């Protein structure tokens with residue numbers, strides 16, 4: 061049995077903060093601790109209380125003055141796009157056709173997929189991300205490489221073989237039947253093994269025929285516990301082309317609804333340009349709108365309307381969308397999301413941002429009983445964050461007096477340099 065006690069300034073969320081001063085939504089301990097036993101959190105709270113419950117002679121790792129929090133969760137990212145980030149394009153469709161659909165073809169090769177699976181998780185962990193929901197490539201082998209590496213590292217990862225059967229190079233397309241069969245095989249091989257979760261992954265309406273979306277809907281009905289992930293209303297030209305391809309649909313959201321895909325397991329990447337009808341349908345279905353701020357700015361896609369999304373009661377998440385996104389860091393992502401809402405006249409409190417990146421994203425994935433907090437009984441995926449990681453941060457920290465100010469400084473100036481330690485299922489990740 062492995063046991064250790066992590067001492068530090070602990071922050072853990074209980075619910076979505078309703079306002080800047082909603083102190084009931086989180087637990088913060090200036091001298092706190094997390095007791096980790098056999099990969100799980102067995103106690104957390106004030107150091108004295110946790111210490112009283114710890115086995116005699118327990119190993120104590122003192123992370124003060126750093127903040128101990130649940131690891132960040134990235135619910136929308138593309139595993140085969142590490143070498144697509146920072147590609148110069150006018151818009152989404154040009155970026156996809158010029159770079160992305162070329163790069164993803166390389167994941168037909170098992171050795172290439174294995175190499176990038178390792179690089180991918182290295183990079184996520186370096187940035188304090190302990191769980192992600194990733195799109196693999198169209199090749200089953202890319203999902204095999206992804207889950208094999210996640211299993212080797214004992215990481216809780218969500219992923220799916222992308223389904224795409226048109227409007228892409230022939231080397232990057234499957235068929236309705238093969239995408240169904242391959243997804244079934246990925247589920248059989250990986251779902252529920254180690255800490256793996258498989259997601260049904262039709263890329264988006266443009267790259268799927270109605271027959272393929274029907275196959276995805278069949279998978280969703282056969283596996284109601286599985287997450288589904290796709291893209292929705294990211295870019296104006298994308299929306300116009302989608303409506304040409306699906307003339308019978310009321311709107312873009314209805315394309316997915318007609319095929320049984322608009323459910324409370326659905327993660328809708330981007331969800332920027334939505335009518336009131338679409339928002340009402342998404343809210344009623346309980347699907348999740350996944351905001352990808354660095355990607356939306358980088359590709360010039362648009363400004364996510366958080367206030368309207370919330371007014372409609374839609375569940376939310378926040379994600380990097382690497383390689384459309386420009387940073388692996390959830391801290392950088394929170395900063396860009398904040399700026400987008402500033403442009404919309406809506407100021408997001410720091411505690412709401414950190415709730416979203418941890419417990420909020422865990423709820424979006426339906427995994428808040430396992431990850432996203434420091435609650436006893438959950439998996440010990442924990443990070444230590446340093447708000448004084450750089451000279452500029454240390455200078456600003458001299459004037460910081462409250463937790464809110466510190467969190468805001470961390471999201472505004474912080475990045476991977478602020479991530480001082482990462483624990484996966486209670487074990488320290490070595491750099």
Ligand code: GUN
Pocket residue numbers: 138152156160263264291294355381384
């Ligand atoms: N829409 C369909 N595929 C993609 C992708 O890979 N990235 C982004 N940002 N949007 C998409």
Ligand code: ZN
Pocket residue numbers: 136137138291329381384
């Ligand atoms: Zn994406």
